[in-house]
Amino acid sequence: MTADAQGDERVVVLAHEKFPERAKTATGVLKYADYDVVAVLDRDHAGTTTTEHRADLPAVPIVESMADAPAADTLLIGISPIGGDFDDSWRPDVRTAIERGCDVVAGLHSFLTADPEFAALAAEHNVDLRDVREPPADLTVASGASADVDAEVVLTVGTDCSVGKMTVALELLEAARERGVDAGFVPTGQTGIMIAGWGNPIDRVIADFTAGAVEEMLVAVGDEYDVLFVEGQGSIVHPAYSAVTCGILHGAMPDAMVLCHTAGREAIHGYESFDLPPIEEYVTLYEQLAAPVHGSEVVAGALNTSAVESDKSARAAVEEYTDALAAPATDPVRFDADAVLDPILDDEY
Amino acid sequence: MTADAQGDERVVVLAHEKFPERAKTATGVLKYADYDVVAVLDRDHAGTTTTEHRADLPAVPIVESMADAPAADTLLIGISPIGGDFDDSWRPDVRTAIERGCDVVAGLHSFLTADPEFAALAAEHNVDLRDVREPPADLTVASGASADVDAEVVLTVGTDCSVGKMTVALELLEAARERGVDAGFVPTGQTGIMIAGWGNPIDRVIADFTAGAVEEMLVAVGDEYDVLFVEGQGSIVHPAYSAVTCGILHGAMPDAMVLCHTAGREAIHGYESFDLPPIEEYVTLYEQLAAPVHGSEVVAGALNTSAVESDKSARAAVEEYTDALAAPATDPVRFDADAVLDPILDDEY
Numbered sequence: 079m080t081a082d083a084q085g086d087e088r089v090v091v092l093a094h095e096k097f098p099e100r101a102k103t104a105t106g107v108l109k110y111a112d113y114d115v116v117a118v119l120d121r122d123h124a125g126t127t128t129t130e131h132r133a134d135l136p137a138v139p140i141v142e143s144m145a146d147a148p149a150a151d152t153l154l155i156g157i158s159p160i161g162g163d164f165d166d167s168w169r170p171d172v173r174t175a176i177e178r179g180c181d182v183v184a185g186l187h188s189f190l191t192a193d194p195e196f197a198a199l200a201a202e203h204n205v206d207l208r209d210v211r212e213p214p215a216d217l218t219v220a221s222g223a224s225a226d227v228d229a230e231v232v233l234t235v236g237t238d239c240s241v242g243k244m245t246v247a248l249e250l251l252e253a254a255r256e257r258g259v260d261a262g263f264v265p266t267g268q269t270g271i272m273i274a275g276w277g278n279p280i281d282r283v284i285a286d287f288t289a290g291a292v293e294e295m296l297v298a299v300g301d302e303y304d305v306l307f308v309e310g311q312g313s314i315v316h317p318a319y320s321a322v323t324c325g326i327l328h329g330a331m332p333d334a335m336v337l338c339h340t341a342g343r344e345a346i347h348g349y350e351s352f353d354l355p356p357i358e359e360y361v362t363l364y365e366q367l368a369a370p371v372h373g374s375e376v377v378a379g380a381l382n383t384s385a386v387e388s389d390k391s392a393r394a395a396v397e398e399y400t401d402a403l404a405a406p407a408t409d410p411v412r413f414d415a416d417a418v419l420d421p422i423l424d425d426e427y
Numbered sequence: 428m429t430a431d432a433q434g435d436e437r438v439v440v441l442a443h444e445k446f447p448e449r450a451k452t453a454t455g456v457l458k459y460a461d462y463d464v465v466a467v468l469d470r471d472h473a474g475t476t477t478t479e480h481r482a483d484l485p486a487v488p489i490v491e492s493m494a495d496a497p498a499a500d501t502l503l504i505g506i507s508p509i510g511g512d513f514d515d516s517w518r519p520d521v522r523t524a525i526e527r528g529c530d531v532v533a534g535l536h537s538f539l540t541a542d543p544e545f546a547a548l549a550a551e552h553n554v555d556l557r558d559v560r561e562p563p564a565d566l567t568v569a570s571g572a573s574a575d576v577d578a579e580v581v582l583t584v585g586t587d588c589s590v591g592k593m594t595v596a597l598e599l600l601e602a603a604r605e606r607g608v609d610a611g612f613v614p615t616g617q618t619g620i621m622i623a624g625w626g627n628p629i630d631r632v633i634a635d636f637t638a639g640a641v642e643e644m645l646v647a648v649g650d651e652y653d654v655l656f657v658e659g660q661g662s663i664v665h666p667a668y669s670a671v672t673c674g675i676l677h678g679a680m681p682d683a684m685v686l687c688h689t690a691g692r693e694a695i696h697g698y699e700s701f702d703l704p705p706i707e708e709y710v711t712l713y714e715q716l717a718a719p720v721h722g723s724e725v726v727a728g729a730l731n732t733s734a735v736e737s738d739k740s741a742r743a744a745v746e747e748y749t750d751a752l753a754a755p756a757t758d759p760v761r762f763d764a765d766a767v768l769d770p771i772l773d774d775e776y
Contacts, residue, residue, distance in 0.1 A: 219667040219668070220666055220667040221667070221698075222666045222667075222698050222700065222701065225700075280634060281633070281634050281635040282633055282634065282635065283633070283634050284630070284631055284632070284633070284634070285629060285630050285631065285632050285633070285634050285636075285637045285670055285671050285674065286630040286631065286667075286668065286670075286671060287634075288634045288670035288671075289666065289667050289668075289669065289670060290667060314673075314716065315677075315716070315719035315720055316677070317569055317571045317638065317677055317678075317720050318568040318569040318570070318571075318635075318638050318639060318677075319568070319635065319638075320638065320673050320674065320676075320677045320720075321634055321635075321637035321638060321670040321671065321673050321674030321677075322634050322635060322637075322670065323673075324663070324669050324670050324672075324673035324674075325634065325669065325670030325673075327669075328664075328665070328666055328667075328669045328670075349570075349571050351571065351574075352571065352719070352720060353719075354719075355718070355719045359715075359719070362715070363715055363716060366708075366711070366712055366715070367663065367664070367712060367716065369704070370664035370701070370702075370703075370704045370708070371664055371665075371666050371669075371701060
């Protein structure tokens with residue numbers, strides 16, 4: 079597990095030319111992390127404020143470069159280009175950050191620590207370079223120990239990538255805590271890890287250790303909470319990423335699942351020749367695949383209606399989704415999380 | 428993909444203290460690889476011949492150490508201790524092999540190339556150290572290209588680990604070739620790679636690349652053959668390894684599947700608290716999980732009856748398995764492969 083920015087830390091988030099729509103990590107961190115974001119770097123929007131672009135985010139100034147940012151402890155790379163490599167146009171900002179004594183956190187495929195200039199500069203200024211996508215060296219195969227975890231384990235599963243599995247887990251976490259439930263979050267991807275401040279990047283571990291890397295996290299925190307919301311990844315029918323999805327399903331051994339979907343999506347994103355199967359089929363598949371390892375039910379659904387303009391149309395989409403699922407559903411971001419949270423907590427409280 | 432021993436190469440296979448029962452790689456290589464095994468190293472059985480231990484293997488002398496072995500091109504490590512590390516008691520044999528000008532091939536977790544003594548000695552004697560479990564650096568995510576492969580793709584899937592998925596694929600390959608079919612083999616694990624002389628070690632790739640590493644092999648050889656037998660791994664309901672199984676299923680996009688099972692097995696091997704679901708449920712699960720990516724049917728079954736003493740009892744077990752599957756089945760090692768091969772070839776020829 080990778081330690082990360084937390085608590086009182088003052089953080090600058092880099093999101094050049096991509097804020098907010100193509101800066102999923104930046105917006106996720108702004109919305110859900112509990113540290114203090116003091117500036118966003120986006121040279122295309124310098125001089126504006128985050129809320130001018132997205133009303134649901136905390137108000138943070140957007141500046142041109144690290145040189146214009148207020149005092150901070152950490153620079154966090156909040157975007158990832160296709161391929162996940164470091165973009166050299168960010169180099170001056172990272173250099174300035176290190177020279178100002180900031181740690182730098184990134185979830186890129188190419189590691190900051192492998193960059194000779196940054197490694198030397200970080201050593202000179204005694205700051206940490208933290209690559210959250212680098213798995214710990216001591217992971218191994220699952221032993222089946224997730225079966226013994228005390229907490230009720232809730233896994234967000236999806237019909238596809240990018241349908242809101244992390245967001246739904248975090249919205250449920252917040253709503254459960256508001257009800258006084260002792261709830262925790264288990265991240266499985268780079269943004270989740272940056273938000274939570276710990277976690278194994280499941281998509282980057284050795285294939286044989288997929289379930290084991292999830293189990294290791296469940297065992298580490300499973301007895302500290304009454305309910306654990308585990309961030310799912312991908313989809314069990316994704317042509318490229320289903321291995322990660324399946325490993326998380328069997329490694330987490332959830333007691334309940336929440337099926338996440340995006341309104342109107344009909345084909346796998348980026349793999350348009352692969353149609354999404356009907357919602358009912360997902361429910362059957364996830365439940366039947368879970369059962370031999372640990373019985374689990376899809377107890378609720380979360381529908382991402384961010385692309386649906388009116389609340390009325392969004393409500394109609396939710397209604398249709400509820401019917402297909404034969405379980406309660408809502409859009410927990412647009413409305414509130416109660417419809418999804420109730421069946422989860424009913425089981426146990 | 429990793430090049431490996433092939434053809435006219437003269438190979439010595441190391442299997443100290445484990446031949447034959449606990450030397451799966453050694454016996455697999457002896458039985459199926461088409462290179463020339465000139466000796467087996469097993470200090471516990473020195474002076475005997477392989478056939479004294481297992482009648483179905485080619486007759487090869489077993490000797491005490493590499494110093495007693497005849498001239499050879501390659502030393503192949505044919506055993507893997509728990510944990511997959513190099514056992515220091517093998518060091519003198521590897522040293523002697525390198526000094527005699529032999530390449531050394533291993534499928535261990537710890538790499539020969541990372542051993543300073545062997546690396547220096549190999550450079551000095553100009554021989555290759557080949558770690559087949561080290562994935563190539565250029566793997567990436569699947570694109571869905573396996574859908575376009577011309578060959579009929581047949582995947583061996585399993586109810587558990589170690590039920591004979593590699594063996595069945597190789598038996599089917601041989602039987603198909605005997606019938607004049609232009610058939611190929613796609614390995615996915617270290618023994619399969621050692622036998623075939625090429626292949627990606629799927630269990631060792633980055634989780635996100637699981638399907639992609641399979642697809643890369645299918646695309647490389649898919650148009651060279653009429654039928655491709657793909658070696659499956661693990662089981663779709665294995666608490667630790669299902670991610671690899673699922674990635675292979677969606678990465679290979681098989682047209683047909685052969686369900687492999689071991690007679691009498693009732694719980695996951697090494698995870699005895701997890702019962703195997705009924706055979707019918709495996710058929711449903713594999714087919715339903717495959718369908719949204721690429722439609723596939725379990726067209727036949729292969730039952731490992733190696734632990735069943737009499738042929739009569741083995742035939743009864745096969746009959747029972749055939750009924751549960753509702754598809755043709757046999758033990759292709761004990762009997763012949765026809766019952767499994769017929770429904771595969773019927774589809775296409």
